[in-house]
Amino acid sequence: MKNRLTELFEKKKKDVLAVYYTAGYPSLDDTEVIGKTLVKAGTDIIEIGIPFSDPIADGPIIQASNKVALDNGMQVSLLLEQVKALRSQVSAPIVLMGYLNPVYQYGIHKFLIDAKAAGVDGLILPDLPAKEYEDNFKATCESLDLSVIFLLTPTTSLERRNKVDQLSTGFIYAVSASSTTGNSKSFDENQLHYFETLKTQKWRNPVLIGFGISNHETFSQACQYSAGAIVGSAFIKALEQSKDIKQTIQTFVKVLRGNL
Amino acid sequence: MKYTVDESGFYGNFGGAYIPEMLYPNVEELRLNYLAITEQKSFNEEFQHLLREFVGRPTPLYFAQRLSERYQAHIYLKREDLCHTGAHKINNTIGQILLAKALGKSKIIAETGAGQHGVATATVCALMGLDCTVYMGKLDMERQKPNVERMRILGARVVPATSGNQTLKDATNEAMRHWINNPTDTHYIIGSVVGPHPYPDMVARFQSVISQEIKIQLIDQTGNPTPDYVVACVGGGSNAMGAFYHFLQDDHVQLIGVEAAGHGVDSGESAATTALGKPGILHGSKTLLMQTQDGQVIEPYSISAGLDYPGIGPIHAHLFETERASFINITDEEAMQAGIMLSRTEGIIPAIETAHAIAALDKLQFDKDDVVVLNLSGRGDKDLETYIRWGKY
Numbered sequence A: 001m002k003n004r005l006t007e008l009f010e011k012k013k014k015d016v017l018a019v020y021y022t023a024g025y026p027s028l029d030d031t032e033v034i035g036k037t038l039v040k041a042g043t044d045i046i047e048i049g050i051p052f053s054d055p056i057a058d059g060p061i062i063q064a065s066n067k068v069a070l071d072n073g074m075q076v077s078l079l080l081e082q083v084k085a086l087r088s089q090v091s092a093p094i095v096l097m098g099y100l101n102p103v104y105q106y107g108i109h110k111f112l113i114d115a116k117a118a119g120v121d122g123l124i125l126p127d128l129p130a131k132e133y134e135d136n137f138k139a140t141c142e143s144l145d146l147s148v149i150f151l152l153t154p155t156t157s158l159e160r161r162n163k164v165d166q167l168s169t170g171f172i173y174a175v176s177a178s179s180t181t182g183n184s185k186s187f188d189e190n191q192l193h194y195f196e197t198l199k200t201q202k203w204r205n206p207v208l209i210g211f212g213i214s215n216h217e218t219f220s221q222a223c224q225y226s227a228g229a230i231v232g233s234a235f236i237k238a239l240e241q242s243k244d245i246k247q248t249i250q251t252f253v254k255v256l257r258g259n260l
Numbered sequence B: 001m002k003y004t005v006d007e008s009g010f011y012g013n014f015g016g017a018y019i020p021e022m023l024y025p026n027v028e029e030l031r032l033n034y035l036a037i038t039e040q041k042s043f044n045e046e047f048q049h050l051l052r053e054f055v056g057r058p059t060p061l062y063f064a065q066r067l068s069e070r071y072q073a074h075i076y077l078k079r080e081d082l083c084h085t086g087a088h089k090i091n092n093t094i095g096q097i098l099l100a101k102a103l104g105k106s107k108i109i110a111e112t113g114a115g116q117h118g119v120a121t122a123t124v125c126a127l128m129g130l131d132c133t134v135y136m137g138k139l140d141m142e143r144q145k146p147n148v149e150r151m152r153i154l155g156a157r158v159v160p161a162t163s164g165n166q167t168l169k170d171a172t173n174e175a176m177r178h179w180i181n182n183p184t185d186t187h188y189i190i191g192s193v194v195g196p197h198p199y200p201d202m203v204a205r206f207q208s209v210i211s212q213e214i215k216i217q218l219i220d221q222t223g224n225p226t227p228d229y230v231v232a233c234v235g236g237g238s239n240a241m242g243a244f245y246h247f248l249q250d251d252h253v254q255l256i257g258v259e260a261a262g263h264g265v266d267s268g269e270s271a272a273t274t275a276l277g278k279p280g281i282l283h284g285s286k287t288l289l290m291q292t293q294d295g296q297v298i299e300p301y302s303i304s305a306g307l308d309y310p311g312i313g314p315i316h317a318h319l320f321e322t323e324r325a326s327f328i329n330i331t332d333e334e335a336m337q338a339g340i341m342l343s344r345t346e347g348i349i350p351a352i353e354t355a356h357a358i359a360a361l362d363k364l365q366f367d368k369d370d371v372v373v374l375n376l377s378g379r380g381d382k383d384l385e386t387y388i389r390w391g392k393y
């Protein structure tokens, strides 16, 4: 069976919406219902966070969701079980995002195989160095047809951008600003200039813009320069304040897409 | 040189640069420049000048007569406690501030546990007129109050880290996040031989002045540059690395790293990383790490803020794995008693971090002729409140 990310981007080149949430947040068993509702509401890619005790690339909102998820008892093995259950109900691509250490302790090879078996299509491991990827991940990921998505930022050199494109499969994660995760209300001129350079570069992979996508305005702006955008902190914040998760998700996605 | 860092930033199985892309340009800038800059003649002249005139180096290698009688060996104390600001930490901050200036940075950030590295950073920032922000765990701000005020007097901003156990690990997380958010004008002065390559190597080089001096001073005092033992406490491991550095290749010299056992290695409240840790990845390097089976970092505990860290520098993980160094651990209680013992035996009140190294003398078996160098990494002024609260003196 074909990698669902590849399939998606063959069909859809614009306005792709990926939403990040932390597995096990707000409650341990919410992983499944959140994923299902997101897809129903019109999300194209589900990005599920593997919680970690020391998420250095994350701002306060995602840090807090990681902590709650761990306090709730989330573990990698349970997360993979939940993903498997979710997979049986949705056909959208599922991407796991997490720091390297939990993956490393689970066992790299075992993790890749179990993730694939659970129905995962891609991985984002922000602290995975290129060399470590090439030495210990690449062969297995290729044989399993599991995408690995690398990040680039406004300060990534042109040479390295090309390397990121070479290494990545599925898509490229373009971080919108030199920052940790968190939402800004709008993009400034420098960011728009950077987006412009993303748009004009010839890539092997589709590009999704993430970090600081918080509302319809930022989502549609990002989409003008790329295949789509990734929302994280703003969604976690909505969950945090939610009394009815399903309703919150429906509304959140609608608002983001400008259908409300 | 099998104990130095290799081309890709590893010491054997440990080290590397496991950083998110957001940090890559900063770390890469350092990696590409640190050797070229620090090997320049002008850099070295200024570094040596400041170590001599500002820090007060060389620090004495003091033959501790009464301590030697007590332990029946020749015990020398390397007096890093006499450095300006009261600990070895300033050797590194002088080096890094000069590097930051050479790279054209205008702002400095740092993490601190005991506050010694924070004070040493605030001091060199004042000296150079650079903006300074120090992250410190909220708990550590309470237990090392005098150092918080020292940093503020020196003009630094002290920002409490409120996540986790509110100690050194959490302060390091916050400093890294700050660096991600301020990538161009800011240099991050890491305080120990931890973090992504090239930090462990860079900090080790700046601290290596300690063992460089020990060799010369031993020749003067004993006629022989090599001791039988070098003993030092290990939080991240910078003072230990400085004291070991020039003896690494000499297998005759036994290197002893002393970690904090907290309430005991098996108590669940400990920071004895080599005893409790497994290989893992934190703060940008692969090293020994206290963690759960699921790869979550375990909150460490020690009475000493400077040793209260769940990892160790990757070079120490390598020295442990290759058995080039031995590691022992010391409980809170043993350390506090050793601190009092040294105060009354030699008239030196040590930092509680250092007191762990002193307590290790009780655990080692010396021959009468053995020459033992103990790295007295810092003085106890900052710890008076902890000594008072402990109260058994």
Ligand SMILES: Cc1ncc(COP(=O)(O)O)c(C=O)c1O
Binding pocket: B087, B088, B113, B114, B115, B116, B117, B191, B192, B193, B233, B234, B235, B236, B237, B238, B239, B240, B305, B306, B307, B351, B353, B354, B377, B378, B379
């Ligand atoms: C006096 C003293 N010794 C030792 C340490 C531990 O650090 P390291 O292991 O890097 O020398 C500290 C840290 O704050 C310190 O203040």
